[in-house]
Amino acid sequence: MPLSSACWSHLADGVRCLSARTPNTWMLLLYLLVTACSQPPETASPALHQTYPPQPGGTMISAMPSDPSSLISMVAGESASSAISAHIFNALLQYDQNLDLTGELAERWEVSADKKTISFHLKPGLKWADGHALTSADVLFTWQLVTNETTHSPYASDYQLVTQAEAPDAHTFIVHYAQAFSPALNSWAGLQILPKHLLQGQDVHTTAFAQKPVGSHYYQLKEWRHGEYLKLVKNPHAALGEPNIDWLIERIIPDPAAQFLELMADNIDSMNMDPITYARIIPSRPALQARLNQYKELGNSYTYLGFNLKHKPFDDMRVRKAINLAIDKQEIIDGVYLGLGVPIASPYKPGTRWSNPALTPYPYDPQQAKALLAEAGYRDTDGDGYVDRNGQKLSFEVLTNHGNKEREKTVVIIQRRLKEVGIDIRVRSIEWASLITRFIKTGDFDAVVMGWGLGLDPDQYNIWHSSQQKPGQFNFIGYHNAEVDRLLEQGRVEFDQEKRMHLYHALAEKLYNDSPIVYLSAGYGLTAIHKRIQGIMQPVPPAGVGYDSQKWYIPSPLRRTEMQAN
C-alpha cells in the first residue's frame, strides 16, 4: 500500500524521469557498440580539402537561436535583430581587421581642435537598394530617430550627448557635443543608417519597413518566414561593392542540440557552440569533423569573482589578494572550459592594444595566500581547518546564476581551492532575474561569480567609476579609487588612441594592485563552418572569423544542389 495516493504521483514523476533517461543511455550504449564495430564510411569528399579560386554564386545556410522581432535594430535592441540587420544596413564607420576605426559610409571624418565637433564626409554615389541616393539627410534623419523619445531605443544615451547635428550638404554630416566624448566615434560605428524616404512620417514601432527593410549593405531581405528562416539576396547597389555569395539563409533553430543535429545532417553550414560540443563531441565524430573548419576566437568578455567591497573582510586588500592567489585560474580554464579560455590580468581582451602587456595574471600560490591571510590577522587558532580572526572564521557566500553550467562548475573549483587555504565558502546558484533584483541591485551579497561582456571602445566608466554605484548601475561591487576615477574621466575626453592606451594601461595596473575582482578567464567564441565555405581569412584577424565575409565564396563543385539549398 502506498504512503498516500499523492506519493504515487511523486513516484510516477520520478519513474517518468528515470525511464526517459534510461532508454537514452541504452540507446547510446547500443550506438557506441555499433559504431565500435563498424566505423561509418568517410562521407566527406576529398574535394573539400582542395582550394578553389574565388567565384560568385551559391547559398550559405546558417542557424540562429531566435527570430528577430524587427529588423530596425535600434528599436529591437536584441542580438537576433542586429545579426540580420548588419547584413542589410551600413553605419558611418566600421572597425577594420585590427579593430581600428575606418570609414564605411563615411569616406573620412574630422574631429575639431576642442574635440567637441565631429564632421563626417560621405562617400560619393551611395545608393539604397531601391536605387534612391543615400545622403547626409538620411544620416541626420537616423540620428533624429534614435534620439527621439518616442523611439525608446536602448542605444539612445550615447547619441543624446549630441547637442546639435546638421547636414549642410548632401555629403557632410556634423555633430556637436557639449563636452569632448571619445567613445563618440565608436558610437557612430554602431548606428545603422536608415532611409529617410521610406521611413519619414512612419511610426518606427509599427511600420511595415521593419519586416521588409531596404538598406545599402551587401544583402537585402528577400523572404522572411517567421520562426522558420530569413532569406537574403545580394544587393546590386551595395555601398561597399558586391559580395561573392548570392544567397544567405538564416534558419531559426532555438535548441542548440537541434542545431547540432542539422549540422551533422549537413543542412546548415555554420553554428556557434559550447566547449563540450566543440572540444569533445565533434572530435568524437571524425566524419563530421572532416567536413568542418572549427574556429575559436577570444570574445570580448570575461568571467570574474567579484567582492562586495563594502562588506568585511573584503575591504582589506590583503584578503582580496590572498583569495586571488589561492585560486588556480588554469585549473578553471582546463576543467570548465576544456582549455578553451585564457587567464587575464586586465579587464581588456588579451592581445588588443588596451590590454596592458606588462601585467601577468596572479599566479596560483597558496603559500603566499596563507601568508597574506596571516598578515591580515587570519590564522587557524582552533584547529578546525579554517582561519579565523577574533574568534570569527573567515567564511562567506558566493552567488552565481543558476543554469550557467560553466559558472556553477567554476564556483565548485573555487570552493575547493579556498578550503585549502582555510577559507570556508558557501555556494548558491540563483535564477538570473532574482540574482540581479534581489541581491545585486540591493548590494546584499558577499561575492559573486559573473561575467562582463564588453564593447570595442575601452571606456569602462560604467563599471569602475565611483559615481556608478546607485542601484542598477554597473559598479555594484562598490569600487572606489580616486586615481581610477581620474583615469576614467581622462580616457573619456582623450581622442589620441596612443594616449588613451596609456591611460587604460594605467587603469589596468591600478585594478591589478587593488584586486577588487579576481579575473578568472576570458572565454573563446566557438564556431564551426562547413569546408565548402572558402575564402575565410586565415589566420583569424582580431576582428573575428566573420570579418570580410563578403569575400567568402562557395566553389561550384561544393555547392548544394538547388533542391537541397531551397
Next chain:
Amino acid sequence: MKQLFSNPLALTGFVLISLMLVLALLAPWLAPYDPDAIQVKDILLSPSANHWMGTDGLGRDVWSRMLFGGRISLLVGLVAVGISTAIGIILGAIAGYYRGWVDTVIMRLVDIMLSIPSFFLILAVIAFLSPSITNVMIVIGLTSWMGVTRLVRAEFLSLTQREFVLASAALGARDWRIIFKHCLPNSLTPVLVSVVLGIASAVLLESGLSFLGLGVQAPQASWGNILTDGKEYIQFAWWLSLFPGLAILITVLGYNLLGEGLRELFDPRSTNSR
C-alpha cells in the same frame, strides 16, 4: 524474520537494500578517492581499473561520489519518512480516537493536502527557502504524511470498538494510555508497509529535486545531482548517467519489493502467508 526470508519478494528487496545501506555506511573506507577532489587533468575518463565508474566533468571519481552520494540519498529517505510517519501517526491517532469535529478537521486537512500536486508544492517551498539537505528532508516529510494518517485513523476506528479497548476504557484508563498502550501497537503493521514504500518515493523525490538543482547543493554529492551533471555530457559520457540511474533504480526497486513482501506477509487475505 523467518517468514520474511521465506517470501522471495521480500528477501530480494531486503538483500538489495542491505547492500545499498552497507555500501553507504562503509563509504569512507570503500571510497578510493576523496569524493570532492578535483583533478582537471582527469576529466571525463571512462570507467577503468583506476576509476571503476569513470570520472565526472571536474575529474572527480564517480565511484567515490556514488558511495558518499548514496549516504545522502538514503539518509534523506529515512529522515523524511521518519518525519512524515511521526506526523501521520499522531494526527491519525487523534482523528481516529476522538472522532467528531477533530476527525472532520484533520481529514479535511488531509483532503486539502492530497489535492495539491505535492511535487510542485515541494518545488515552490524549496525555491522559497534556500535549497539544502535539511530543508529537503523537512519539506518532503511535511508533505507526505497524509497516507499514514488515513491508515492509522482507519485502524483506530475499528480498534476503539474492540472489546479489549472498551474494557480498558471501562476500567478508567486515561486516553493517552488507551492510545499508546492498546491501539497504537495494534495499528502499526500496515504503517510499516507504507513506511517502506514511502522511503522509496522519498529517495526518488530527493533525486528529482537534486536533478532540478533544488536539492542537495554542490559540492556535496547525491545520486540526483550526479545525474544532473551527467546530463550535460550524455552524448559521450554514458557512465555519468548510467550509474546513478541504476543506483536509484535498485534502491527504489528494493524498497518496493520489501514493501510488497511485507504486505503479503501481514495481509490476512493473501493465501501464501500465515
